[in-house]
Amino acid sequence: MRIATxxxxxxxxxxxxxxxxxxxWDGRMNSNNPEPLIMLAWFRHLHEAIxxxxxxxxxxxxxRGRITKILHILRRGTARDxxxxxxxxEKESCAIILDQTxxxxxxxxxxxxxxxxxxxxxxxxxxxxxxxxxxxxxxxLSNLFNITIESSGGPYTLHRGQTGFGEExxxxxxxxxxxxxxxxxxxxxxxxxxxSTGQSGNFLSQHYSDFAKPWSQSKFMPMTTDxxxxx
Numbered sequence: 001m002r003i004a005t006x007x008x009x010x011x012x013x014x015x016x017x018x019x020x021x022x023x024x025w026d027g028r029m030n031s032n033n034p035e036p037l038i039m040l041a042w043f044r045h046l047h048e049a050i051x052x053x054x055x056x057x058x059x060x061x062x063x064r065g066r067i068t069k070i071l072h073i074l075r076r077g078t079a080r081d082x083x084x085x086x087x088x089x090e091k092e093s094c095a096i097i098l099d100q101t102x103x104x105x106x107x108x109x110x111x112x113x114x115x116x117x118x119x120x121x122x123x124x125x126x127x128x129x130x131x132x133x134x135x136x137x138x139x140x141l142s143n144l145f146n147i148t149i150e151s152s153g154g155p156y157t158l159h160r161g162q163t164g165f166g167e168e169x170x171x172x173x174x175x176x177x178x179x180x181x182x183x184x185x186x187x188x189x190x191x192x193x194x195x196s197t198g199q200s201g202n203f204l205s206q207h208y209s210d211f212a213k214p215w216s217q218s219k220f221m222p223m224t225t226d227x228x229x230x231x
Contacts, residue, residue, distance in 0.1 A: 031123025123150030192220035
C-alpha cells in the first residue's frame with residue numbers, strides 16, 4: 001500500500017512546525033500529546049522504507065520495528081546501502097528517506113486524525129486492549145466484556161506499550177505489564193500496585209474496569225496488610 005506524501009494532500013502544511021515541535025519534545029509518551037504519535041508513525045514509515053525492499057518476503061519477520069537497528073544504519077552505516085530504494089533509478093540517501101517518510105507519516109495521520117497536527121492525541125491511536133476469555137471474541141458480548149483505554153507509554157519506556165505496526169491499528173498498545181507493583185520491605189503498608197482492568201472479575205460490577213484509567217496513566221493504588229480494610 002502506498003501512502004501519499006503531504007505535498008499530495010491539501011491543507012497538511014506546517015511540516016516544519018511539526019518537526020520543530022519534535023526537536024523540543026522531552027521524549028515522554030504522553031497520551032494527550034501529538035509528539036509521540038508523530039514520532040512513532042515516522043519510525044514506522046522509516047523502518048519500512050529502509051528494510052522492506054531489501055528483505056522482500058522476509059520483512060514480516062521484522063515489521064514490529066526495532067529502532068536500534070535503524071539507528072545503527074543511520075548513524076554508522078553498513079556495507080549494504082539500506083537507504084537506497086532497490087526499484088528506483090535514483091540513488092536515495094538516508095536524508096532523502098528521512099524526509100520522505102516524515103511527509104508520509106504526517107499524511108497518514110492527517111487522514112486518520114484530522115488536518116491539524118496540534119489536535120492529535122497519541123492515546124487515540126495507542127489504545128490498550130484487555131480481552132476477556134472467552135467472551136471477548138463473541139459479538140456483541142465483546143463490547144461488554146473487553147476493556148479498552150487510551151494509554152501512555154511506548155515500546156521503549158518503563159510504562160511498556162509495545163506496538164505491532166500491522167495494517168489494522170498499527171499504533172495500538174499490544175503488549176505491556178498488566179500488573180505493576182512496588183514493594184516496600186521496610187514497611188509493606190507503603191507498597192503500591194495497579195493492574196490493567198479492575199478489582200472485580202464480574203462485568204456487572206462497578207469495579208470491573210476501575211483500575212484501567214489509573215493504570216494507563218502510570219498511577220498506583222496503596223496496598224495494605226490490615227485485614228480489617230479488606231472488606
